[in-house]
Structures are given as C-alpha cells and as structure tokens.
Amino acid sequence: MVWSPNESGESNASRVEVPLGERSYLIEITSGAVDRFGEAIASSLEDMTHAVVIADEAVDADWAEPLVKSLVAVGGENPIRVSKTSVPSGEPSKSIAQFEKLLGWMLDSGGDRRSVVIAVGGGVVGDLAGYVAASFTRGVRFVQVPTTLLAMVDSSVGGKTGINLPAAKNMVGAFWQPSIVLIDTEVLSTLPDRSYRSGLAEVIKYGVIEDAEFFQWLESNARALIDRDDAALRCAIEKSCRCKARVVGEDERETSGRRAILNYGHTFGHAIEATAGYGTLLHGEAVAIGMQMAAHLAIDLKMADRTLLDRQNALIHACGLPTTFENADPDEMLPVMMRDKKVAHGKLRFILPTEIGVVDLVGGIEESAVRRAITSAR
C-alpha cells in the first residue's frame, strides 16, 4: 500500500498485521486522517469501482461523510461510485430485518461481486455490515472503520461478523475477515464518555490474559487514558490490536481453543447483559463485572490469589468502570450461560486467570462455585 497516514511524514501512526495467510490484513492506527481514508482504501483495494458505506447514524455526519467525500475525491480515470446508508445506533440493528433491508438496498444501489462494503461505526455496525459483506453474492470485500474504542480494540479485528436471534446474541453470522482496518483516534472525540470507558474494559482484558507488562502500564496510565490523551490512547490501541491479531492468527475460527482466551469475562458478561436487559449495561461494563466474577471463581478454585482480584478491581475502578452488579442473580444468569455458543454440549467452561498475564480454559466446574462467583459481585 502506497498510502501513508501522515502527509508530513511525522510518525503519529502505527501499523499492526493480522497474520492469516492469504487473508492477512493491516490495521492502520492514525490520528486525524479520516478525510484521507478514501485514498487509503482505494490504494489497498485497487480494482474497487463501487464503495458501499454503512454507517451508524450517530457518526454519519461527523465521520462517514468526510470518508465518502474522500472516496469520491480519489477519482482519476476510474472514479469510484459511492453508495451510503445509515442504520440506527444500538443492538436492535443487529437483526435479520436490518440485514435483509441492507442486502436489498445494496442490490438496488447496483452492488455486485466487486463492490466493497465499508463499515463506519462501532461493534453493531461492524458486525452487521460485515455479515452483509460476507453474504452479498456469497461474499464481497470489506473494510472496517471503527468509531468506538470497543470496536477499535476488539470487534473490528478478527473477522467475527453476525447478527442476533431474538433468543440469543451473535447466533447467526460468518467468519469474514476485512481487507483493512482503519482506526483514527480523533474519531473518539465525538464518543460519549460512558461508551469510551466501556471500551477500556477490553483493553484491560488483554493485560490480564496475555501481557503483565501491559497491565502494569495500564495501572500507571489509567488517568491519561480516562483523559483521552492521544499518545496513551494510541499505545493502548496498538498493544490491544497486537494481542488480538496474534491470538486470531493462531486460531482464526475458534477451533483450537486458543481464541477462547479472548472470552475472558465474557461468559459471565453476556449473561449479565442479557439478564439486565440489553441496553441497561454497556458491553464493556458487563465484561468488567464479568472479569471480576471470573477472578472470584479462580480464587474460589484456588487457581489464583487475592492480589490478582485486587489489582484487577483497582484498575477497572481507575478506568471508571463498574465492578459490581447488584441485581446479579444466578438463577437468571445460569440458564443464559448454558445457551452460550461456547458451551460444549451442556458443559460450562471458563477462561480463568492464574496470575496477571496468564489464563487457562477450565471445564468441569461445580455449579455451586459458579453461583458463588456471581453473587460475589453483587
């Protein structure tokens, strides 16, 4: 790719590769380059003649519009035709109905096998637009432009796309890797505080599961992150993307068990989200509480000592995230956890930490211990 994120050459950008053989791709981490993303996309997808932008309505004017302008401006001998639509913010957009609507719209817009779908938004739009890309004419190319911290460090990388069934989240979808992921920290300037902090939960997760040094760095830099200091932010995003890229590169389709470590805090977290009523807690908030439950469970099973829980608790607090959920109810959460996709034929398994930076996949856990872990976080 000839595109450089800095016109000046000054280095406030970095690049992470997701190593997946012929499906390998780059994550570009930049600041203030959205109005040149069209160039970046066109230069890495050279025979693109039709761009299909699907934006979250909340970022449509601020970030999708400049991106569209930059795509149109690429022009030259073979101008790129650009179609844009937006979807309502929030989880309900990850529905079969919205999926169907977008597919019909894409066909009406003259979409064909060489169209490129560009998702501009958070995890909801990335998952939804990614599944549209995976499905339209059995698959077209796909670009992720994440606009939330959560999407930047997690959902936009790794190729998981999909929608919800009324009874279960992410139950329908495809593994469909993007061709490129374009991250711009400036985009976070329009992100509400609560949503921003929610993204920090996944950042903390990478420290706990894989990188004790990064965890320590986070302990020292929590204040800078809360203040959205650009250098700290870019460092945290890059570290997180590197961790995710490495894990995904080793287990693209979640078959070896390796990728399962990314679900640390998530089996509890999903059940918290579902029983609280989707929307009551943000995903990252539920994951933060879920990580605390998982740490409690590890201590209960004598796999980890109390220091781990205390340090994790302090860091989550320092990032402005909750560590407790007063309505946590084992009777409600357990049935939801049993329906989790990761459940293998009725047996609950958890990713549990043994120390900061090291986790294990643990099965065969007594239901009573799981119940204690849930109530510990009330």
Added chain:
Amino acid sequence: MVWSPNESGESNASRVEVPLGERSYLIEITSGAVDRFGEAIASSLEDMTHAVVIADEAVDADWAEPLVKSLVAVGGENPIRVSKTSVPSGEPSKSIAQFEKLLGWMLDSGGDRRSVVIAVGGGVVGDLAGYVAASFTRGVRFVQVPTTLLAMVDSSVGGKTGINLPAAKNMVGAFWQPSIVLIDTEVLSTLPDRSYRSGLAEVIKYGVIEDAEFFQWLESNARALIDRDDAALRCAIEKSCRCKARVVGEDERETSGRRAILNYGHTFGHAIEATAGYGTLLHGEAVAIGMQMAAHLAIDLKMADRTLLDRQNALIHACGLPTTFENADPDEMLPVMMRDKKVAHGKLRFILPTEIGVVDLVGGIEESAVRRAITSAR
C-alpha cells in the same frame, strides 16, 4: 471412513473426491442404501452428537424418515440426538423468512457449534439448509443428501449455498462445503418425470463443456437414461460429479474464471426462468433452452459450426427436454441478464462452445448478437 455402501460387498457403488485441501470431501454414489446413511454420516463425522435434518416436504416421509431412523439406530454409547423439520417444496422456500425460521428452530432444538445440518431434498433445500449451516454460530458441519437428479449432479456438490432476494436469485449466501455428499439413485424412483428430465440438462452440460467422449456416450444412452436404467444413471451421475469436482477443485470461490464454465447456458437460462415467471419452467428446462441460445450465439460469432448446435439439439430432445421458448423476449431478458451476479460492472460475458467438449469465456459481445441468440430459440 469405515462405512461401506454395500453390505454384500457387491460393487454397485462409487466414490468421487472433491479436492479442496482441508475442505476436501467425498461424494458416495449408491443404490438402495438410504436406510444406512445414518451409519455413513456418523462414521465420517465422528464427534457428531446432534443431527439437524432439514427435508423437502415432498421427500420427508419416503427418504428423510428412513434416514432419521438410521441416525437414531447408530446409537451405541453416545446416541445421536436427531431433530427434523421440513420446508415446502419450491423456490419460494429460498427466502430470508424461511432462513430465519430455520435458524430459530435450530436454536430451540438445542443446536450448538457441534450440530450437523443434513439437507434431504433438491437444490432448494440444499441451498437453504447449506446457508443455515454456514450461518448458525458462524458455521456448523453440513451433509448433502440430494433427492433430485439436478441436485445430485450439480447443486449438492461445490459448496454454493444461499437464498434469493425478491429481485434476484441466489444473491445472498456463502461458499460452505459439505463434509460428505450421499447420493442414492433409488431415491429418484419417487421423482416426477418432468423434474427427472430437467436434471439431465445439467448432465448434458458437462459433456458440452468438458468431455466430448461423455457427450457421445450420452447420445448412445439417452434412451436408457430416460428409462432410469440404474447402471446408466450411476455412470451419468459419476461422470457429472467428477467433472464438477474437478472444476470446483480448481476454482472453489469462482475467482479464477475456471468455475464460470459451469454456467454454460445459465446466463440465458436464469433470464428465461425469471421472465417466464419462476415455476413456469423448471431450472433444467431453462438451462436446456439457454444452452441452445448459447450455441446459436457461438455460431453467430463464428466460433462454432452448425454441427455442434444440431448434435446438442438432438441430445436435448432425446432426453425429453425443450429447446425452444416461444415467449423468449430480448427486451425482457436483457435487463435480467445485466443484473446477473456474473456480470462484471455492466459487461455481459458468456460461456460459449467452440466444439463439443470445449468452451470459452467470451466478453465484449454486441447486444444485437445476444438479441438474435434469444429470438433464435423462439
């Protein structure tokens, strides 16, 4: 796989491999073995504990039921849980609504990542159930048990799955290879004559595009095929599957252009189906007429001589298929052809024969020549 299609050891069975690296699989061609297919599936998918059978309602009692019984009978220490449902016969079942219904049903039936979807039916059920398998929890394993000749020689092999949008066929789907394809010629005993003959169009296609010797064999054996002679039938199915397996193995996702040769007669054929109103003509009937239009076009372009058209015409007739369509209207068909997935940014391309057994992908054809080809088949 330890399963043998013949208890006696007598050889009325054959096996074709689809060579796709780690996604390679076998096509088993048998006679009178459906009541042992459960065994075949269990022995090739060893850790299957939940089978999800999706059947065309027209073959549910005759063929899906014995298959379900044989799955239940496999039993042993780890009995297989079996869920079965059926869908209405015909193209309208390839809808988003039916897709959604099946996904919800599969979840309610306790489906998880290790469930195996088994399609029992023709192309409609294979495409629909295959897309359900590709999508449920981002993909579960999939078995094809084709019950029409068309599905046996074409749609059950090669991994194309999908559903229709109201405005365009097969516009949404996935490439999702089956784990095994189980063909039993006895199943064809309950297939109506018109549907059976429709399948012969695809058989003829393989002769024209790849195998002059096979074409000649078909000329000699058309009568035996029409009479559903079992030996002739198995030979025709095996030859067809071998041809399809070879082409698919060389171009799994239709990216190199190689796989496009399988679309001989289909660009015209799809437009005939669409303008006649889906259901007026069977797919194979439309393909038969489409092959005649393509041969006309080849002659018009001086790529082939008249003998080719005459031999193809005679063989199609001998197989009880139509070669003309009196309502063929270029004004109606051309817009449909322009919406075909294979159209590359507004340019029509056709697979055209130069002699029996040899075809070329030809672009840049004058619209007037396409119009003449269409009206030639009135």
